[in-house]
Amino acid sequence: MSCMRRVTEGGITLKRFCWLCVVAFGLTAVLGGDPNAYGQEGRDAATDLRWFDHFVVAGGGITWAILLPLSVATIWQIVLYGISIRRTNLLPLEAEEHAAKLLSQKKYAEAVRFTAEDPSVLAYVLNAAMGEANRGFVAMERALEESLEERSAKLHRKIEYLNVIGNIAPMVGLFGTVYGMIRLFASIKAAGSIPEPAKIADDISIALVTTFWGLAVAIPALSAFAIFRNRIDVLMADCAIVCERLLDSFKPGGESAGQEKKAETGEQSADLPTIPVA
DSSP: OHHHHHHHHOOOOHHHHHHHHHHHHHHHHHHHOOGGGTTOTTOOHHHHTOHHHHHTGGGHHHIIIIIHHHHHHHHHHHHHHHHHSSHHHHSOHHHHHHHHHHHHTTOHHHHHHHHHHOOSHHHHHHHHHHTTGGGOHHHHHHHHHHHHHHHHHHHHHHHHHHHHHHHHHHHHHHHHHHHHHHHHHHHHHHHTSOOOHHHHHHHHHHHHHHHHHHHHHHHHHHHHHHHHHHHHHHHHHHHHHHHHHHGGGGSOTTOOHHHHHHHHTTOOOTTSOOOOOO
C-alpha cells in the first residue's frame, strides 16, 4: 500500500529528470560513437544510413543532449501516470464498499479511521467531509467540494509537465532548424561557392532531424496530457457522486428551507449523526 502511495503521489522531480538526461546522454554517447565522424571520407555509405546515425547523431548536440532526454522524460511520465491515474487507485471499489459497510452500520469512528489510513482520493474526500460532521451537513458538503478541488488541482499540476514538454519540444526543434540553416549559409560563405555535398547534408540533417524529434516528442506528450486531463475530470466527477451517495446517512431527512438556514448558521440538526473528535 505504501508503495502504491508513492507511485500515486510521485511526480517527475528535477532530480529524476536530471538522472533521465544523464542516462539518455550516456546511451547516445555509447551507441552513437563520435558525432564528428559523421560524413567522414572513406566511411562506408551503408553504415552512414544506420537508423541511429541518421535520426540521432545527424541531429547534433541539440538532438542528443536536449530532445532525446525530453523524449525519455515524456515516456517516463506517460508510464507513471498511466499506472497511477486509474480508477482502481483513485476510486478503489474495495474502499467504497468498506466505507459503505461501516457507514450503514453507523460505525462512524471506524469509518473516520479507515478513510484516514487509506491512500485513495475517495477516502481522502470522505475523511475531509466526515471531519466536519459536527458542524452540520452544509459544512460537510463544503469540505467535500474543497477536498475534491484540492486533489484535482494536485493531479492536474502533475500532468502539467507533459503540457510544458509538448509546447517546448517544437520550439527546440525550430531552434535546431534555424541553427542548421545558419550553419549551411555560413558554409556557403566560407567556401565562396557551393560547398561539398557531404557538408550540405550535415547542416541540413541538423535542421531536419531536430524538427523531427521536436514533433516526435510533442505529439505524444500533448496527446497524453489531453487523455490524462480528461481522465482526471471524469474520475473527480465520479468521486463526487460516490461520496454524496455514501454520505446520505448524514443528510437530515426532509430538510426544509428553515432547516437549511439553520444548518448554514452552524446549528446541528437533530437527525445528523455525531462523530467523536479524535
